[in-house]
Amino acid sequence: MFYGSCRAAQLRLCADGGANRLFDEMPELFPLEDPSDVRNRYWPDVIKGDMDSIRAEVLDFYSNLDYPDVALASVGCMPQARRAREDGWYTSTASSRTDNSNSAHVRGGGLDIVGHMLSKLAESNNIPFEFLAAAMFCSKVELDDLGGSKILDESHDQDTTDLHKCVAYIRDFTQNDDSNNICILVAGALGGRFDHEIGNINVLCRFSSTRIVLLSEDCLIQLLPRTHHHEIHILSSVEGPHCGLIPIGMPSASTTTTGLQWDLNNAEMEFGGLVSTSNVVREEKITVQSDSHLLWTISIQKQI
Numbered sequence: 266m267f268y269g270s271c272r273a274a275q276l277r278l279c280a281d282g283g284a285n286r287l288f289d290e291m292p293e294l295f296p297l298e299d300p301s302d303v304r305n306r307y308w309p310d311v312i313k314g315d316m317d318s319i320r321a322e323v324l325d326f327y328s329n330l331d332y333p334d335v336a337l338a339s340v341g342c343m344p345q346a347r348r349a350r351e352d353g354w355y356t357s358t359a360s361s362r363t364d365n366s367n368s369a370h371v372r373g374g375g376l377d378i379v380g381h382m383l384s385k386l387a388e389s390n391n392i393p394f395e396f397l398a399a400a401m402f403c404s405k406v407e408l409d410d411l412g413g414s415k416i417l418d419e420s421h422d423q424d425t426t427d428l429h430k431c432v433a434y435i436r437d438f439t440q441n442d443d444s445n446n447i448c449i450l451v452a453g454a455l456g457g458r459f460d461h462e463i464g465n466i467n468v469l470c471r472f473s474s475t476r477i478v479l480l481s482e483d484c485l486i487q488l489l490p491r492t493h494h495h496e497i498h499i500l501s502s503v504e505g506p507h508c509g510l511i512p513i514g515m516p517s518a519s520t521t522t523t524g525l526q527w528d529l530n531n532a533e534m535e536f537g538g539l540v541s542t543s544n545v546v547r548e549e550k551i552t553v554q555s556d557s558h559l560l561w562t563i564s565i566q567k568q569i
């Protein structure tokens with residue numbers, strides 16, 4: 266499923282440590298191939314976050330890929346990035362490519378020490394180097410129009426999660442006319458750490474006008490905003506039969522559904538009161554109408 270969505274996606278982003286999972290797990294889908302070949306085929310367009318979880322080898326790999334003439338750029342200069350460097354986390358630095366493989370010009374910036382490394386590298390490759398000193402004073406490093414994975418370091422922002430940063434980026438990236446049509450699939454969004462899971466659900470509520478689907482191997486979660494009447498078409502070959510409907514943010518004075526084994530009929534729902542778990546889909550089309558945001562969750566069948 267992940268592989269399929271990855272191929273179909275218009276834009277592939279990794280939230281910080283998510284890049285480690287792509288790096289480690291993509292080759293497992295092609296066990297007969299050389300892992301590097303697989304990684305060279307499936308790489309993220311963007312890696313975004315506070316860069317405290319991505320491993321140095323992964324950062325190096327996706328920012329260098331197969332391009333020989335590499336330009337290094339800053340990993341940012343905020344305390345966290347600096348600490349990470351001191352811990353030996355960043356064996357080199359975030360790096361990006363020159364504009365194309367024939368480029369004879371390298372750009373980069375950031376910490377003094379990085380600048381030093383950059384200029385030496387450029388010098389050893391006999392190419393002119395321009396150090397962007399301005400980047401030394403800014404913790405947000407954006408690298409434009411460089412091929413391969415674009416590394417967006419937001420180590421200054423410790424108040425939003427990496428998923429939040431990624432969704433905000435996708436929304437900014439999307440033309441206004443298209444923003445209602447986009448659907449963001451978040452692989453690896455469930456399982457392991459409950460604080461992360463709740464943070465991810467909070468992102469659904471924060472960006473309630475964008476369709477975002479949180480996925481794990483076992484289930485999916487989506488927000489059903491109270492502003493709409495919802496029709497959910499069940500793909501019974503891959504999802505169901507178990508499902509749930511949970512009011513989020515505030516109690517619901519009235520929720521009505523069709524197509525479920527235990528349908529709700531103008532029912533009151535709230536945490537501490539009625540929530541619908543271990544429900545079962547009975548029809549191919551489920552309808553939901555509520556005066557409160559609801560989380561819709563449905564099981565995903567193991568693919569054999």
Ligand SMILES: Nc1ncnc2c1ncn2[C@@H]1O[C@H](COP(=O)(O)OP(=O)(O)OP(=O)(O)O)[C@@H](O)[C@H]1O
Binds near residue numbers: 427454
């Ligand atoms: N176990 C998990 N369950 C659900 N989502 C996760 C999990 N681990 C990571 N994520 C998601 O991936 C994003 C990036 O993960 P990453 O490991 O880089 O987190 P982080 O920003 O370093 O957080 P922390 O410092 O608290 O570990 C998170 O913002 C979260 O959306």
Ligand SMILES: Cc1ncc(C[n+]2csc(CCO)c2C)c(N)n1
Binds near residue numbers: 422423424426
């Ligand atoms: C009240 C409050 N709780 C926790 C954090 C910490 N925090 C929230 S998101 C984030 C980034 C994770 O990549 C971090 C460190 C905060 N800032 N404010």
